[in-house]
Structures are given as C-alpha cells and as structure tokens.
Amino acid sequence: MRNGPGRVRPPLGRVLLVAVPFAWLAAFFLFPFLIVLKLSLSETALAQPPFLPIVEWVEEAGDLYLAIRLRVQNYLTLLSDGLYLAAFTSSLRIAATATLLALLVAFPVALGMARCRAEIRPFLLLAVMLPFWTSFLIRVYAWMGILKDDGLFNALLLGLGLIAEPLVLLDTETAVLIGIVYSYLPFMILPIFANLEKHDPSLLEAAVDLGCRPWKAFWRITVPLARPGIWAGCFLVFIPAVGEFVVPDLLGGADTLMIGRTLWLEFFTNRDWPLASAVAILMLLVLVVPIVLFQRQQALERLR
Amino acid sequence: MATARPIRDPRSRIEPWQDPEAAPFVRIQGVTKTFGDLYAVDNVSLDIFKGEFFALLGPSGCGKSTLLRMLAGFEKPTAGRILIDGVDMTDFPPWRRPVNMMFQSYALFPHLTVRRNIAFGLEQERLPRAEIAERVAEVVRLVRLEGLEDRKPEQLSGGQKQRVALARALVKRPKVLLLDEPLGALDKKLRDQTQLELVNIQDRLGLTFVIVTHDQEEAMTVGSRMAIMREGQIAQIGTPSEIYEYPASRFVAEFVGEVNLIEARLLRVEGTFMHLRAPALGCAIVTDRPVPALPGEPLWVAVRPEKMTIAKAPPRETGHNCVEGEVFDIEYLGDVSVYHVRLESGAMLRATEANRLRLIERPITWEDRVWLSWGPDASVVLKS
Numbered sequence: 228m229r230n231g232p233g234r235v236r237p238p239l240g241r242v243l244l245v246a247v248p249f250a251w252l253a254a255f256f257l258f259p260f261l262i263v264l265k266l267s268l269s270e271t272a273l274a275q276p277p278f279l280p281i282v283e284w285v286e287e288a289g290d291l292y293l294a295i296r297l298r299v300q301n302y303l304t305l306l307s308d309g310l311y312l313a314a315f316t317s318s319l320r321i322a323a324t325a326t327l328l329a330l331l332v333a334f335p336v337a338l339g340m341a342r343c344r345a346e347i348r349p350f351l352l353l354a355v356m357l358p359f360w361t362s363f364l365i366r367v368y369a370w371m372g373i374l375k376d377d378g379l380f381n382a383l384l385l386g387l388g389l390i391a392e393p394l395v396l397l398d399t400e401t402a403v404l405i406g407i408v409y410s411y412l413p414f415m416i417l418p419i420f421a422n423l424e425k426h427d428p429s430l431l432e433a434a435v436d437l438g439c440r441p442w443k444a445f446w447r448i449t450v451p452l453a454r455p456g457i458w459a460g461c462f463l464v465f466i467p468a469v470g471e472f473v474v475p476d477l478l479g480g481a482d483t484l485m486i487g488r489t490l491w492l493e494f495f496t497n498r499d500w501p502l503a504s505a506v507a508i509l510m511l512l513v514l515v516v517p518i519v520l521f522q523r524q525q526a527l528e529r530l531r
Numbered sequence: 532m533a534t535a536r537p538i539r540d541p542r543s544r545i546e547p548w549q550d551p552e553a554a555p556f557v558r559i560q561g562v563t564k565t566f567g568d569l570y571a572v573d574n575v576s577l578d579i580f581k582g583e584f585f586a587l588l589g590p591s592g593c594g595k596s597t598l599l600r601m602l603a604g605f606e607k608p609t610a611g612r613i614l615i616d617g618v619d620m621t622d623f624p625p626w627r628r629p630v631n632m633m634f635q636s637y638a639l640f641p642h643l644t645v646r647r648n649i650a651f652g653l654e655q656e657r658l659p660r661a662e663i664a665e666r667v668a669e670v671v672r673l674v675r676l677e678g679l680e681d682r683k684p685e686q687l688s689g690g691q692k693q694r695v696a697l698a699r700a701l702v703k704r705p706k707v708l709l710l711d712e713p714l715g716a717l718d719k720k721l722r723d724q725t726q727l728e729l730v731n732i733q734d735r736l737g738l739t740f741v742i743v744t745h746d747q748e749e750a751m752t753v754g755s756r757m758a759i760m761r762e763g764q765i766a767q768i769g770t771p772s773e774i775y776e777y778p779a780s781r782f783v784a785e786f787v788g789e790v791n792l793i794e795a796r797l798l799r800v801e802g803t804f805m806h807l808r809a810p811a812l813g814c815a816i817v818t819d820r821p822v823p824a825l826p827g828e829p830l831w832v833a834v835r836p837e838k839m840t841i842a843k844a845p846p847r848e849t850g851h852n853c854v855e856g857e858v859f860d861i862e863y864l865g866d867v868s869v870y871h872v873r874l875e876s877g878a879m880l881r882a883t884e885a886n887r888l889r890l891i892e893r894p895i896t897w898e899d900r901v902w903l904s905w906g907p908d909a910s911v912v913l914k915s
Contacts, residue, residue, distance in 0.1 A: 432605055433638035435625045437652030437703065451642045 260511075267504035268297040277498050301505035311489065311506065315513065318486040321400065321475075322468035325407035326415075329464050330457065332408065333415035337456075338449075340416075341423035352420075355413050367406055367477050374402050374478065398480025406474035411467065415460035422456025423449070458521065466514050486510055547580035548756060554617075556581040556739055557602070557707055562611030564597050571597040573763035574611070579707075584733050584740045586754030590786065591745055594763040599709050599743045603632045616706055626655070631700035635712040637692045639684040645695050646671075646680040652703040670702040673732065690721050697729075701736070708733075710742040714749065726752045747787045751775070759783050775835075777820075780915045784833040789869075791839070791880050793832045795912075797824045804907060806851070807832060811878035815851040818910045831913040838909035839882035841870050843894060846904045853904040856880065858897055870895065872903055 269278040285294045305311045340351045358366060373379045374396040381393040396402050426449065434444035450457075472487035479485065486506065493503035547553035555578035564572040572594040579585045587595040600606045601613060604625035612621045620628055631652070640648050646667060653663045671677060674694040684692060693713065700708055713729075714722045730753050733740045744750050750757045751771035759766040759774065759782075766786075767779040778784035781792055795807040795816055805821035807830060816832050824830055840846075846853055854874055862869035863886075870882045882903055886893070895901060 427636060427638060429634045429636050429638040430640060432603075432625070433632070433634055433640070433699075434651070436603055436605075436630075436632045437699070438626045438655035439651075440626055443655075448640060 263504045263507055266501055267301055267508050268299070269501050270296070270298045271499050271501055276500065278500050298501065301502050302509070304502065305505055305509060310484075311486075314484045314486045314489040315509070317484045318469050319513070321403055321407070321483075321485060322465050322471070325404050325411070325468050326461050326465040328404060329408045329412055329415040330461060333412055333419055333460060334453075334457075336412075337416050337419035337423055340420050341426070355416050355420075358413070363410065364473060367410065367473055370402070370406055370409065371397060371477060374405070397478060398482070400479065400483055402478040402480075403475050403483055403485070406478045407464075407468050407471060410474060411464040414463040414467075418459035418463065419453060419456040422453050422459075426452055455525075458525075462518065462521070466518075469514060470510055546755075547583070548578075553580055555579060556583075556616060557741070558612075558614040559598070559602075560612045560614070562598070562601060562608045562613060564594075564601060564606060565609045570594075570763045572601070572608075575760075575763070575765055576611075577758060577765065577768070579739065579741060581739055582737050584730060584742065584753050584755045586750035586757035587741065587743045587760060588747060588750040588754075588757050588787075589745065589760035589766075593760040595743045595745075595760045596711060598760070599632075599711055599741065602707065602741065603630055603709055604628045629706040630709055631703045631705040632709040632711060633696050633700045633713045635715055637684075637696040637716075639692060639695055639699070641684050644681050644683055645676060645687070648684070648695055649699045649702050652699060656703075666702055670698045673701070674698045689716055689718075690725065693717060693725065697732075701732070701738075705738070707739045707741060710740060712744055713742065715744075715746075722749070723752075729753055751787075759786060761786075777911055778833060778913070781831055781833070781913050784911070784913060789836050789881060789883070791834045791836060792913075793834070793878075793880075795830050795832050797826050797828065797830065805912060807912070811876045812854045812874065813876060814849075814854055816910065817851045817907045818912055819907045820911055822912045822914060824912070824914065828914070832910050833913055834905055834910045836869060836881040836883040837867075839880065839903050839905045841872070841882040841884055841895060842902050842904070843899060845902045852907065852909075853902060854880070855900065855902055858895060858899045858901055861895075861897065868893075870901070872901060 265281060266278060269281045271277060272279045279296075281296050281298075283294045283296070285292045336355075340348060340355075343351065371378075375381075376393045376395065376397070378397070380396065381390075384390045385393065396405075430448050430452075431441070431444050434448050435441060439447065470487045470490075471485065472491055475483045475485040475488050476491070479488075490503050490506045490510070493499045493506060497503075557577075557579040559575055559577040559579075562572055562575050563570065575594075575598060587598060589595045597606060601608050602615075604620070604623060604627075608621060612619055614620065615629060640651065643651065649667045649670060650663050653666060658666075667680075671680060674697055676691065676694055676698060679687065679691060684695065687695065693716070696713070710729075714725050717725060726749060729740070733753075740753075742750070742753060754771055756768065756770050757774060758768045761782055767774055767783045769777075774783060774787055778787065778790075784790045784792065793809045793812060793816065795809040798806040798808050798815060800806070800821050803819055803821065805818050807816040807818070809816050809832065818832065822830075845855070856872040856874040858870055859873040859879065860871040862871070865886070867883050867885050870884065872880050872882060874880065880903055
C-alpha cells in the first residue's frame with residue numbers, strides 16, 4: 228500500500244472483505260477478552276454473578292460520584308503465590324516438551340507423506356485427519372483405558388514378558404505428555420507436510436551432485452527450508468498445549484499442575500471468577516509475547 | 532536455421548572422434564534402464580571424448596534425460612557400464628562422481644545467497660576457506676555475476692539464476708559437466724546469447740560438456756557432436772552438419788530441420804549417380820549419394836526446403852529433379868519465406884527462399900504456377 232499524499236483509497240469491496248474477519252475477531256475475541264479483563268480487575272462476592280462491578284454510581288453527602296474500582300490484588304496474588312507460578316512454569320515445561328516430542332514424531336511422518344507416491348498421499352492425509360472425526364474427549368478417555376495399570380499397554384508389555392509389574396502411567400506427567408502429543412500431532416504434521424510437499428526434489432539431487440551425502444543434504448537443505456513449517460507446527464501445538472485442560476485433568480491426576488486446570492478449579496470449584504480471569508489474562512500475555520517476538524524475527528529474516 | 536557453430540580457431544579445433552588413437556573420455560557401454568515395462572534407455576553405447584560439447588537431442592520421452600541422470604548417478608543402469616576417464620562409475624553414488632549437473636530448474640538453494648550457493652560444493656570437499664573464497668570469486672568473474680554475490684536466488688532474473696547454476700557446477704571443476712535443458716526457461720534472444728557464452732566457457736576451460744535438449748537449434752549451435760535419440764535408442768551420432776546434411780533415417784531427417792520426404796523406387800545406378808522414380812512427383816530423381824537398394828524396395832528421398840529453387844519459369848534442364856506445381860501457401864517468417872507448393876498428384880513440397888526483396892516486390896504469390904528444382908547433390912536417399 229502506498230503512503231503519503233498520493234495514497235489511494237482502497238475499493239469498497241476490498242474493505243468489506245477485510246472487515247468481515249476483523250468484525251469476527253472483534254466480536255468473538257476482542258470483546259470477550261475485554262470482559263475477562265474487566266472481571267480480572269473486580270472483586271469476588273457471594274452473589275450472582277459472583278463479583279462486584281468495577282464501575283458504580285456512589286452517592287456521598289448528597290453528591291453523585293462515578294466510582295471506578297480496579298482491584299489489582301488478583302494479579303498480586305498470582306505473582307506472589309508460589310502455586311500459580313509453579314502451575315505456569317510446569318505448563319510451559321510440559322507444553323514445550325510435548326511440542327518437541329510431537330516434532331520428533333511428526334517430521335518423519337510428514338517427510339514420508341511428502342516423499343511417497345502422489346496417488347497414496349490423499350489417503351495418508353485422510354489417515355492423519357481421521358481422529359478428528361471422533362470427539363476429542365472420547366479419544367482422551369480411550370487413553371485412560373490404554374494407560375491404566377490393568378490397561379492395554381501394560382497388558383501388552385506383561386504379555387510379552389518385558390515387565391513383571393505393571394507400569395504406573397496414568398496420573399503421571401508422562402501420561403499428560405502422551406495425551407498432548409497424541410491429540411495435537413495432526414497440527415504438527417500438517418503444516419510441516421504442506422511445507423515439505425512444496426520442496427523441489429531437484430534441490431536434494433543438486434546437493435548430492437555437489438558432493439553432499441544424503442543425510443547431510445537433509446540437514447543442510449530440507450530442514451532449513453522446512454523451518455517455516457516447523458515453526459508453524461510448533462506454535463499450533465505449543466499454544467493450545469499450555470492452556471490444555473482436558474488432558475491433564477483426565478490423564479494427569481491430582482498432582483499434575485497445569486494452568487488450564489488451575490483456571491478451571493478457580494472458576495468452578497472456588498467460584499473465584501476474578502482470580503480465574505486474572506489467570507486467563509496472564510496466560511494470554513505469556514503466550515502473546517513470544518509469538519510477537521517470533522513474528523518480528525520472521526519479518527526480519529524475510530528482509531535480509 | 533542457425534546451423535552456424537561459433538567459429539573457433541581451426542588450429543585448436545579438435546575432432547578426436549576422427550582420431551583412431553584417441554581414447555574416449557566418457558564411455559557408455561550397452562546401458563539399459565527400465566522403469567517397470569518401459570525401456571527408457573535401451574542398450575545405448577556412446578563414446579564422448581575429452582573437450583567435447585556433446586548434445587543429446589530427441590523428442591520428450593526419448594530417454595535423453597534418463598541417460599544424463601545415469602551419468603550423474605541419480606539413476607542406476609539396469610544393465611551396462613558407464614566409464615568416466617577410465618574409471619567404472621556405474622556403482623558410484625552421485626556425491627563421489629567427478630561430474631556435476633546443471634539442472635533444468637537450476638535447483639538453486641533458495642535459503643542461501645549466490646555466494647553460498649556457489650561455495651556449497653566446495654564446502655563439501657572441506658577445502659580451506661581462503662581457497663573456497665578464491666575459487667568462488669574466480670568463477671563469479673567467469674560467468675559475470677560480480678556484485679550479485681549476496682543476493683538470494685529469488686532476487687535474481689532468469690538469466691542470472693542460470694549463470695549461478697552454471698557457476699555452482701563449474702566451481703567444482705568437474706571432469707564432465709552435465710546440462711539438462713539448461714536454457715529452456717530463457718527467452719529466445721537471451722538463449723541464443725547464452726548458447727554462445729556456454730560454448731566460449733567450455734572452449735576456454737577445455738571441459739567436457741554433455742547437454743540434453745529437445746531444441747535442435749540449440750544442439751546444433753553448441754554441440755561439437757550430437758546423438759539423436761528415439762524411444763530409448765540412438766538414431767544417429769554425428770556432427771551437426773553430418774546429421775543435417777546426411778540424416779540416416781526419416782526420423783532424423785524430420786526431427787532435425789525441415790525436410791521434403793518423397794517416396795521413390797530405384798530405377799538404375801549410373802556410376803556415382805542413382806536414378807529413382809517418384810510417382811508423386813511425376814519425374815525422376817537423380818542423386819549423387821547412391822545407397823545399396825533392390826528394385827522395388829521402398830525408398831525415401833529427402834530434400835531440404837532451402838535446397839530447392841523456386842521459379843516461375845521452367846529450368847533449362849527438365850526431366851529430373853524438377854516439378855511443376857501451384858503455390859498453395861506462403862509462410863512469411865521475416866528472413867525467409869516457406870512456399871508450400873501443391874503438385875498435380877496432390878503431394879505438397881516445401882521450398883524456402885531468403886527474402887532479399889520486400890514482400891510486395893517479390894514475384895511469386897499465391898496460386899502462381901511455379902517450378903521447383905534441385906541439384907543431384909541436394910538429396911539423400913533413406914531406407915528407413
């Protein structure tokens with residue numbers, strides 16, 4: 228778009244086209260976000276809804292005041308209480324580990340899909356997306372059946388004679404990692420596949436022709452070129468994984484601290500809506516900052 | 532028709548294929564490559580000499596690219612051997628072969644700068660940095676890419692990309708440089724210019740080049756010799772002029788340049804002249820290149836359109852190599868015009884004439900009665 232005095236007003240059609248997603252985001256993201264922000268700055272009350280308004284008309288000595296009370300205590304609590312910080316760091320750690328594991332599993336799958344014969348590619352793509360046809364909740368429940376002490380996995384290992392005692396998997400962090408990697412794997416595979424599929428196969432031939440062994444050519448050509456797909460996949464897995472609630476709740480047991488679960492507990496068990504909102508706002512900030520940084524980095528890289 | 536290969540100093544002109552003592556540099560021995568039931572390359576044997584610019588020419592799907600890919604090591608021959616400089620390379624992987632390829636798509640690494648692209652091959656050899664820098668600078672000068680070293684491939688024009696691809700392969704100092712349709716993506720002017728540049732570079736460095744192309748003009752311009760391929764087999768090997776003037780088969784005659792093919796039967800052989808009867812012409816054909824043939828055996832006489840003379844008056848000597856007809860169509864190509872002449876039998880012949888006069892001043896026009904004639908040295912008799 229041109230700047231300065233000669234700037235052309237874009238045609239109405241284009242404005243409308245862009246306005247639709249903006250309106251959508253404003254209505255379903257920005258507006259709820261503002262409500263949550265407002266909630267996070269209010270005070271709990273035994274009432275329905277369970278918080279006090281932050282803007283109020285107050286009459287004092289015959290004068291009418293518009294009183295705005297912003298309660299910062301919710302945030303101070305979050306920052307001072309070790310439990311919340313621990314939940315945040317443990318969420319980030321679990322999400323990061325799960326993202327890395329998902330990447331390790333997804334990359335070979337995506338590479339295989341991109342390199343296989345073109346006719347079978349649609350079937351493989353379908354296979355990757357097939358789990359979405361079943362409810363996420365049911366699939367996580369199914370993992371409970373697989374991972375519990377007398378579950379399928381232990382039965383298999385016992386049957387093969389690999390272990391003598393059943394492994395304790397359910398209600399551990401391992402189970403949470405398995406659950407997250409399983410649930411979000413398609414989000415890692417698809418962007419990487421979409422990227423790898425576009426690679427010109429003659430690039431690898433050129434590398435090999437210039438004296439590079441295939442394994443090295445993979446690292447020097449395929450991986451650097453796949454970087455945008457890898458980043459996209461990692462963000463698609465990492466961001467929802469940080470706030471993941473269902474998986475830690477069902478597979479992680481009482482001891483797994485994750486921020487999504489903390490939020491749930493504050494909201495429904497403690498009925499402390501303002502604190503829960505503060506948790507949500509803080510979580511958003513924690514996630515938005517690295518994304519913005521990443522995008523700045525990407526833009527710089529493109530400029531170079 | 533651009534048959535002119537850039538003139539070289541005749542003293543440096545090498546024709547090693549004429550020299551019985553010369554040892555071939557690249558030997559392709561009985562090489563076959565099958566994909567399932569398809570014979571992509573079918574028992575091809577070919578010798579290429581050091582310093583040659585060898586062109587593999589053929590229609591798409593003739594196996595020329597597969598042959599080149601086997602030289603590079605991307606495909607393994609189903610049968611046969613490939614020797615380069617006396618070493619059997621058949622089982623060598625691409626990264627151990629002393630050959631480099633310039634790809635049709637250029638295959639430049641999009642995430643690396645021009646400099647890093649060119650240095651890539653040398654980095655694999657673990658050469659000292661200073662030497663890499665020196666050799667890259669040298670080849671950058673050779674292909675005239677100075678000042679573009681820090682650009683990414685996407686910031687280059689088609690011609691510049693092509694030069695980077697060439698530089699990247701040349702910098703490795705390969706024994707054989709393979710070029711797979713290297714100029715296909717360039718426009719005509721740039722392509723012509725680049726062809727001459729390629730020949731110059733090849734000549735200066737004394738390297739052996741093998742080029743694959745479907746463009747016969749390109750093959751004739753750059754090639755010291757060329758092999759015409761058809762359905763996985765070699766139809767003919769020779770210098771561009773040998774192949775153009777003395778095609779070995781109807782396929783070659785038609786594939787390289789334009790040609791009038793006239794079906795004929797042997798009449799008699801008189802000394803070094805062969806007389807043929809051509810029912811479609813209604814006259815006899817005399818040629819100075821007789822082939823052994825039986826009476827009644829189907830033969831074809833090939834006459835290039837530019838070797839036919841077109842005139843409104845009958846030539847002095849009629850009776851053979853001379854037919855009358857009517858101008859059916861004129862293809863105006865600027866420098867030349869192609870006259871499509873319909874004979875009484877309904878057969879069509881083509882004659883090309885340089886347009887020395889402007890269009891309106893030319894004497895021959897549509898529906899004129901004209902005479903086509905050619906000399907006995909203008910034709911070749913083909914048996915297949």
